[in-house]
Amino acid sequence: MKFIIVRDRLLDALNHVMKAVSGKTTIPILTGIKIDVTKDGVTLTGSDTDITIQTFIPAEEDAKQNVTIVESGSIVLQARMFNEIVRKLPTNEVEIQVTNEVQTHIRSGKSIFHLIASDANEYPLLPNINQDASFPMPADLLKSMIRETVFAVAVTESRPVLTGVNWIIKDQSLICVATDSHRLARRKAKMEQVQEDYDVVIPGKSLNELNKILENTNTPVEIVITEQQVLFKTDNVLFFSRLLEGNYPDTDRLIPNEFQTTMKINGKELLQAIDRASLLARGNSHNVVRLETLSEESIEISSNSPEIGKVQEEISLDLCEGEQLKISFSAKYMMEALKAIGEDHVIVQFTGAMRPFILRSLEDDTILQLIVPIRTN
Template sequence: MKFEIMRDHLMMALNDVMKAVSQKTTTPILTGIKLDLNESGLKMTGSDSDITIQTFIPTEVDGDQVIRIIEEGSIVLQAKVFHEIIRKLPTSDVEIEVREQHHTLIRSGKSEFDLLGLNSSDYPLLPEVQEDQKFTIPADLLRSIIRETVFAVSTQESRPVLTGVHWLAKDGDLVCVATDSHRLARRKTTLPALPAESYSVVIPGKSLNELSKIIGDSTDDVEIVMTKQLVLFKSGDVLFYSRLLEGNYPDTSRLIPAEFKTDVIINSRALLSAIDRASLLSREERNNIVRFTSLDGNVVEISSSSPEIGKVEEEVAAESIEGEELKLSFSAKYMMDALKAIDASEVKIQFAGAMRPFILKSVHDETNLQLILPVRTY
């Protein structure tokens, strides 16, 4: 294998592939990146067995030659070292040549590296995907769905299924839910071209975080292919495979109250800032608890205290407060995460009772719902 390539294109593709490579894998060859060169261009593949990312660099981009192919072939190179070498090469032109016994020469300017490669036939094959369950989604919408849900997944491996986001497609709606059993984030989206057959999958939160980085600021549509074992996202010249989590996701619809005793409409930024300030005194405490109390005259009081540090109280004007008087405590972190996820100027907070879950949503948009369980402190 021998070819010349523009360093910038190689580096961009490498940055994506590296997101799938782990140095902790029990399969040594997966610490490497597989390079496949043929007449159409260069494919690079990285995997940690949970996530697999493949990028493709065509020989020409917008009429400009990106790769000059001298001899086709394939090789596996140590990912971390290869990435660092390409990143630090002195010129924009790179020549890569594989010689006998997988010795791989990398030349740029007056620099020359000789890396020991591995046989590419030992690298795991990409999974076969039947593309009968597929649909497309705009990249910015997919980014929003991930941002508004993935933060609420569980970090505890004791219930692995809760470390993922549940995607349920049914009757033209895609409903994405994440919960760690103390809070819940749900995003509903109506998509015109969902498969007629309903499906339910749980995608690992880690996979969705990496996918969001790869999509970046793209404005293209992302094609999504679902199977029973994995999901494939196609974005431009990148294929992103993720395994699915096994197990039945709990029926979270029963957690969402149907009736409420108090409704509060309040400026999101003002509430977020007040909770952030109140948490300064409780941040060292184990649960970082902040209290929320409704006062006369459409005012809420945000307060917190620490026996070792002191206490803080702050009043925030609400647009409206309807219903019963309120007095409850919650995790400052959970509340701030929920307010950031909603990303609206005004939020409606609905309370079903002292120790019942309460929900937050935008005043003008009900597709994004956040739920938090209060903490007993009174």
Template structure:
């Protein structure tokens, strides 16, 4: 194996596949990155057995020669050392050559490194996924869907299925739900060319967070293919595989109230800033609790009280308050996460009473719903 490649393109490809490599991998070869080169270009693969990322650097792109291949072949190189070496090479021309089976020489300018590689035949094969469960979403929309839901997954392994986001394709619509049993985020998206069959999978929250770092903020389509144990995202030259979580995701639809007693319309950014200030004095107290009170007029009172530190009270103007007076307490962190997901638009908060879950929605857009369980303080 022997080829030359532009260093900047190699760094871009490495930065993607490194997101799948774990230094704590139980299988030794997974601490490495697999390189395969042929006349078409260079393939790089990284995996931690939960996530596998494969990216491709074409030999030629837009008339520019990116890779010159003298001999095709494959090798696995230690990810940590290889990526650091490439980043610190002195010129943009890099030559990589494998001789005597596993001896790998990396040359650039007057620098030359020698790494001992591993046999690429020992590296796990890519997961096999049939293409029958396939649809596509614009990349910027997929990033938005992930941002609006993934923060609400559980961090506790006591119920592993809740550490993922439930994706369900049904009636031409993708419904994504995350919950940690104290709050819930749900996003609905109409699909063009949706599969006819119904599909239901649970994608680990950590996988979606890593995918989000790779996706470009553009409208280019991202292909999504589901199987029983894996999901594959195709974005440009990058393939992103993730294992799925096993187990039945709970039916969350019954958590969402069907009747409401109090509706409050308010600017999301104004409310977020007010709760952020109130939480300054609540951080040491039980789960950062903030009180919320609506008693006539067009303002709500946000307050928190810490016996050792002090208290804060603030009035927030609303667009409208309809229904019964209300006193309720909730986690400031959960409320702020939900408000950030809705991104500063005018929102409506719908309450069913002081000890019932309440929901937040954008006034203009019904596709995103956030639900929070209150905390008993009153």
């Protein structure tokens, strides 16, 4: 095997596949990156069995030569070492040659590295997915749906299914829901080009890594969902993720329909006030901040730490209807919910001091955030 490749193009591809490589795997060959070279270009594959990322570098692209293929073949190189070497090579032209099946020589300028490769036949095969049953999704929509929900997944493995985001596709609509049982994030969108119904749970870790790959792309993403895997295809990148097993809880029953207090408020002002109050709240175990209605025109945000002191801040309301209220909640959860909504005008609706409350945008009813309050003395 022998090819010459543009270093910057190789680095871009490595940045993608390295997201799927874990140093903790029990399968030694998965600490490596598989390199397949054909007359059409170079394919890199990284996997930790949960996530598999494959990226293709075409030999020629937009009338530019990325790769010169001298001899085709396949090998597996130790991922972290190969990545570090490529980053530090002195020139933008890299020659990679394999002799005696595993002796790999990497040349750039006057530098030459000699690495021992592994047999590519030992590398696990990609999941077998029928890619004909795909549906498109705008990249910006997919990125926003991930950003507005994935932060609310559970971080502990006590209920593994809650470490993922529930994707329900029904009646040509997609509903994404994440909850850790203390808060909930929901986002809806129309999906008119989807004919099938789905109800799957995608690991939060997978969606976070996918979002990094999609960061600089606006190309529509092709999505394929099977019983055990989901595949996202974009810009010469295939992103496979396993799906989580188990039944996701019915979250609709958690969302209240009747409210005792409704507020309309500037979301950015509320976020900044809670951020300031949280400076003193860090001393308590749940980062607790209190909200109290003062009148129909204002509320008070406060926090108290016996060791440090207390903070109080009054915020004007656009509207306040219903009963007076005192409620305590996690500053972290509230700030993340407000950031996900990301709007100036936010509606916050309460059903009492110890019942879950919801936040939503005044302009966009597709985003909903729910938070369970914290009991304080």
